[in-house]
Amino acid sequence: MAATLRRDLWLALNVGVYRGTSSVASPPTSLETPRLPQHLKGTIVALALLLAAYTVLVSWFSWVDEKANFVQNLKTITELEARAVDNYFVHLEGDLRDLSAEMTLGGDRIDLNHAYQIVKRYKANHDEVYNVTLIRPDGEILLTAKNAPGTVHVTLANEASFIGYLDDLKAGQTLGIGQPLLAVVSKAVIVPVRIAIRDSAGKLAYILSANLPHEHLRSFWKEAPVTTTAAIGLMRDNGFLLSRYPVPGSLGLEKIYGEPRTGALINHLRTQQFPESGYVQGPSSLDGPDFLNAFRRLPSYPVTVFVAMPMTEVRAAWMARVQSTYAAVFLLLAGGYAAFKYATRRQMASDLERKRMDEAREAFAQRLRQSEERFRHFFEENSSVQLIMDPISGIIEDANQAAVAYYGYPREQLVGMLISHINTLSPERLAQERLNALHESRNYFQFEHRLASGDLRDVEVHSTPIQSHDGARLLSIVHDVTDRNLAQKRLRQVLDEQKAILNNDLIGIVTTLNRTIVWANPAFEHMLGYQAGELKGVSTRVNYPSDEAYEALGTAAYPVLAAGKVFRSQIEHVRKDGQHIWLDVSGEMLGQGSGQSLWGFVDITARVLGAEKIDTLMRQQKAILNNELVGIMTARERTIEWANPAFETMFGYAPGELVGVPVRNGYCSDEAYETFGKNAYATIALGQSYRTEFEYLRKDGSRFFADVSGSVLSASTGESLWCFIDVTERKRIELEINQLAFYDTLTALPNRRLLLDRLSQAMAANRRSERHGAVMFLDLDNFKSLNDVHGHDVGDLLLLEVADRLKGCVRQIDTVSRFGGDEFVVLLGDLSADKAESMVLAKSIAEKIRAKLAEPYVLTINTPGQPASTVTHRCSASIGVRVFASNGLGRDEILKSADAAMYQAKDGGRNAVRFCE
Numbered sequence: 023m024a025a026t027l028r029r030d031l032w033l034a035l036n037v038g039v040y041r042g043t044s045s046v047a048s049p050p051t052s053l054e055t056p057r058l059p060q061h062l063k064g065t066i067v068a069l070a071l072l073l074a075a076y077t078v079l080v081s082w083f084s085w086v087d088e089k090a091n092f093v094q095n096l097k098t099i100t101e102l103e104a105r106a107v108d109n110y111f112v113h114l115e116g117d118l119r120d121l122s123a124e125m126t127l128g129g130d131r132i133d134l135n136h137a138y139q140i141v142k143r144y145k146a147n148h149d150e151v152y153n154v155t156l157i158r159p160d161g162e163i164l165l166t167a168k169n170a171p172g173t174v175h176v177t178l179a180n181e182a183s184f185i186g187y188l189d190d191l192k193a194g195q196t197l198g199i200g201q202p203l204l205a206v207v208s209k210a211v212i213v214p215v216r217i218a219i220r221d222s223a224g225k226l227a228y229i230l231s232a233n234l235p236h237e238h239l240r241s242f243w244k245e246a247p248v249t250t251t252a253a254i255g256l257m258r259d260n261g262f263l264l265s266r267y268p269v270p271g272s273l274g275l276e277k278i279y280g281e282p283r284t285g286a287l288i289n290h291l292r293t294q295q296f297p298e299s300g301y302v303q304g305p306s307s308l309d310g311p312d313f314l315n316a317f318r319r320l321p322s323y324p325v326t327v328f329v330a331m332p333m334t335e336v337r338a339a340w341m342a343r344v345q346s347t348y349a350a351v352f353l354l355l356a357g358g359y360a361a362f363k364y365a366t367r368r369q370m371a372s373d374l375e376r377k378r379m380d381e382a383r384e385a386f387a388q389r390l391r392q393s394e395e396r397f398r399h400f401f402e403e404n405s406s407v408q409l410i411m412d413p414i415s416g417i418i419e420d421a422n423q424a425a426v427a428y429y430g431y432p433r434e435q436l437v438g439m440l441i442s443h444i445n446t447l448s449p450e451r452l453a454q455e456r457l458n459a460l461h462e463s464r465n466y467f468q469f470e471h472r473l474a475s476g477d478l479r480d481v482e483v484h485s486t487p488i489q490s491h492d493g494a495r496l497l498s499i500v501h502d503v504t505d506r507n508l509a510q511k512r513l514r515q516v517l518d519e520q521k522a523i524l525n526n527d528l529i530g531i532v533t534t535l536n537r538t539i540v541w542a543n544p545a546f547e548h549m550l551g552y553q554a555g556e557l558k559g560v561s562t563r564v565n566y567p568s569d570e571a572y573e574a575l576g577t578a579a580y581p582v583l584a585a586g587k588v589f590r591s592q593i594e595h596v597r598k599d600g601q602h603i604w605l606d607v608s609g610e611m612l613g614q615g616s617g618q619s620l621w622g623f624v625d626i627t628a629r630v631l632g633a634e635k636i637d638t639l640m641r642q643q644k645a646i647l648n649n650e651l652v653g654i655m656t657a658r659e660r661t662i663e664w665a666n667p668a669f670e671t672m673f674g675y676a677p678g679e680l681v682g683v684p685v686r687n688g689y690c691s692d693e694a695y696e697t698f699g700k701n702a703y704a705t706i707a708l709g710q711s712y713r714t715e716f717e718y719l720r721k722d723g724s725r726f727f728a729d730v731s732g733s734v735l736s737a738s739t740g741e742s743l744w745c746f747i748d749v750t751e752r753k754r755i756e757l758e759i760n761q762l763a764f765y766d767t768l769t770a771l772p773n774r775r776l777l778l779d780r781l782s783q784a785m786a787a788n789r790r791s792e793r794h795g796a797v798m799f800l801d802l803d804n805f806k807s808l809n810d811v812h813g814h815d816v817g818d819l820l821l822l823e824v825a826d827r828l829k830g831c832v833r834q835i836d837t838v839s840r841f842g843g844d845e846f847v848v849l850l851g852d853l854s855a856d857k858a859e860s861m862v863l864a865k866s867i868a869e870k871i872r873a874k875l876a877e878p879y880v881l882t883i884n885t886p887g888q889p890a891s892t893v894t895h896r897c898s899a900s901i902g903v904r905v906f907a908s909n910g911l912g913r914d915e916i917l918k919s920a921d922a923a924m925y926q927a928k929d930g931g932r933n934a935v936r937f938c939e
Contacts, residue, residue: 066362073351080347088340089314093301095509096316096329099246099254100299102516104318104327107242107256111215111323114232115197117144118217121154122230130221132156132228134164134171135678139664141167150238152212157229170681187216191226199325201262202236202279211236211279213264236279239265247509253309253330259296261288264325270308283307287315287328296326298586298614306330321610322588342405346484346499349404356396363389407500413460413487416441416452419495428502430474446470446478459485459496471500480504530623533612537562537576540618549625551598565595567602583611583619592626604630653746656735660685660699663741672728672748674721690719706734706742715749726750766840768818769825777839777847781913784851788907794853794860798868799902799920802844802875803932808895816893819881831871847917853905861905861937868901868935875899876933898933900924905937
């Protein structure tokens with residue numbers, strides 16, 4: 023092929039590309055028709071037939087090879103994507119099983135409020151999940167991660183996807199991946215992934231559903247190494263799509279996901295009973311009439327990953343591959359034809375008259391110019407990048423339009439440029455590679471070329487020497503392979519990642535044949551206490567505690583594996599040193615007919631042994647949280663996240679009514695709310711506990727006191743825990759005790775004990791401020807006669823009236839005390855720094871009191887069963903006053919001196935004020 027290409031180009035270059043000269047005989051123009059020699063004619067026919075056969079064979083084999091390459095690439099893509107999607111669904115199934123296990127810790131019946139907190143927390147930690155719902159077997163939605171129990175009134179009883187899942191459960195399937203649908207509650211397009219929750223008797227009790235946005239599944243394909251014209255997606259066995267990328271802009275979601283697919287792919291899958299992998303060519307109801315479809319079934323679920331490639335792209339790649347062959351054939355035909363004509367005319371030139379030589383030469387020159395034009399047309403219009411260069415200097419002497427468009431330089435700049443301006447190799451290395459191409463020791467190269475934009479591209483270059491009248495040139499055909507190299511690089515990366523997974527230190531991985539270990543990774547060898555390679559060829563029986571356990575695992579697992587499904591269980595194994603461990607095991611067949619199976623093991627010994635302890639701790643914690651004495655609640659941003667029954671009862675709310683309610687509702691005022699928050703959160707923010715007694719407000723408006731303590735639960739989320747004990751009764755008793763100890767039971771005025779305490783405080787304050795105070799000792803005049811005539815009940819009415827009048831005569835900072843019987847003491851504080859001024863102030867207040875108490879008393883007597891009556895009585899007071907400062911007097915001396923002054927007022931005729939000097 024290279025030789026024919028060089029001959030064709032040699033002819034074209036010598037007759038016009040480089041404007042070379044040639045001396046040829048003129049063709050005959052007489053009426054005599056020259057005869058073509060028989061041997062030359064036969065040779066030409068034979069060569070033409072051979073060339074046609076060669077062209078057909080090259081076209082056929084290149085087409086078969088190109089299509090096989092596309093099929094292999096698409097199979098590789100579906101294999102990688104199927105593993106990624108299957109791994110995602112396996113983890114999602116595990117998460118849903120963990121959620122269901124956590125919900126049913128308390129028994130077969132799920133606590134909906136507890137379940138709501140669980141799914142809400144799970145949704146907060148998994149942004150890719152649109153919602154999580156708990157559904158009854160009859161289709162009623164009990165709650166979602168966005169809707170608390172009792173707030174959802176929707177049923178799925180008539181929803182086709184839900185009915186289909188119930189049918190799948192009857193067929194033995196546990197995890198159901200439903201087709202995209204419009205969510206009943208949120209009205210968003212979702213893919214429901216459901217798992218059954220059964221009670222202890224094996225009966226279906228609930229269904230837990232994780233609803234995925236259909237955009238999330240589509241995100242798996244955005245980084246897939248497919249072309250922009252190809253489509254990649256995920257399809258259920260009933261033909262409904264779960265995901266597709268890209269989404270045709272002209273079609274709505276209902277058209278894409280609401281109807282089952284038809285065409286070659288789904289027909290092939292159904293007729294072949296859903297094989298593990300393969301490909302098929304034919305029409306697609308969504309994409310078009312002629313597509314190459316490669317598919318891979320998920321190992322664990324009845325779902326198929328597919329890539330649909332339009333056959334137009336396959337044919338375009340094939341045409342790009344064979345166009346150089348067609349170009350060479352064309353050149354060979356053109357050159358052969360020209361050579362044939364040339365040779366014919368040379369052979370018949372001797373029979374023609376010399377006078378017609380000039381005319382013949384001109385006619386021949388015209389044909390040569392036409393040949394040049396055909397070559398130039400082929401060279402310029404070819405879609406492959408082509409360069410002609412000097413092999414010694416490396417100067418580009420010609421470039422076609424494809425080269426100009428590819429490199430981004432104007433033709434006048436590209437022609438005459440050194441190849442080293444484009445090729446990133448060193449000039450010395452480039453010169454050597456040009457000599458290799460010139461001497462044909464090497465004609466295929468892989469280079470990195472720099473475009474005018476500065477971008478670097480990987481290229482394949484086929485360079486061959488061609489001869490011209492002034493020496494040899496190199497014709498280079500350039501193919502951009504950047505995208506292909508990137509795809510190969512990613513494939514190698516995926517293979518490296520797979521190797522890293524197999525050699526991980528966490529999961530033990532084993533391949534077996536006839537229950538004999540073929541290969542084990544280091545994690546499995548370490549897990550069972552063996553040296554590297556020690557388990558190879560060993561029967562798996564050595565790892566089981568008994569023959570019965572060994573047989574039981576085989577009986578349970580291998581029928582599942584034979585059905586093409588994944589087997590999962592928890593089993594007991596024995597280490598080399600005799601220690602027993604518990605493992606979470608999963609296995610599947612490596613390939614149909616191979617007999618080999620792949621097993622993964624995770625050590626769960628600590629989890630199994632600690633399960634009973636964890637269960638005990640959970641029961642203890644539940645008993646603590648549900649106690650009837652201490653109210654407990656958690657809050658975030660001062661909003662209630664959870665509250666136990668004691669807390670709800672304490673504040674007068676129904677079960678579950680407080681979740682999501684601001685704590686402000688429990689405070690008596692905004693000031694109380696702000697004060698508590700300022701003091702409490704400043705303390706717990708330091709990692710300390712805060713405790714105080716505070717007054718709170720119930721739902722019905724009544725108030726109560728609580729001993730409250732709190733601390734931070736999680737610094738990252740800001741969640742805090744608070745405990746409340748109702749101390750209202752204790753506070754009431756304390757108040758009563760305080761009232762009895764320090765206040766008069768009749769008038770509620772401070773008694774002698776409290777008066778003495780306040781007098782001590784006033785004396786200490788006087789020492790600090792150097793100001794004066796005063797004590798007034800009062801005794802009622804004519805009080806005994808009222809008691810004698812009307813009784814002590816009426817006397818008590820008078821004492822109450824006296825107490826009210828005294829309080830109205832003094833300042834708020836002063837103290838009015840009942841000293842005993844009809845004796846009262848008034849303590850005046852903070853009068854003045856000057857003693858004389860203080861005495862004037864004390865006298866003014868004392869006279870005010872004397873005058874007020876001297877006013878008549880009208881006392882109303884209420885006797886049960888009799889009409890009310892009144893008693894009018896006049897009663898004055900004798901008042902003794904002692905002004906004191908920081909003069910060293912004791913409180914007893916001050917009181918005695920005021921008492922003495924009071925007796926002086928009585929002796930002086932009563933209803934008078936006397937000072938003690």
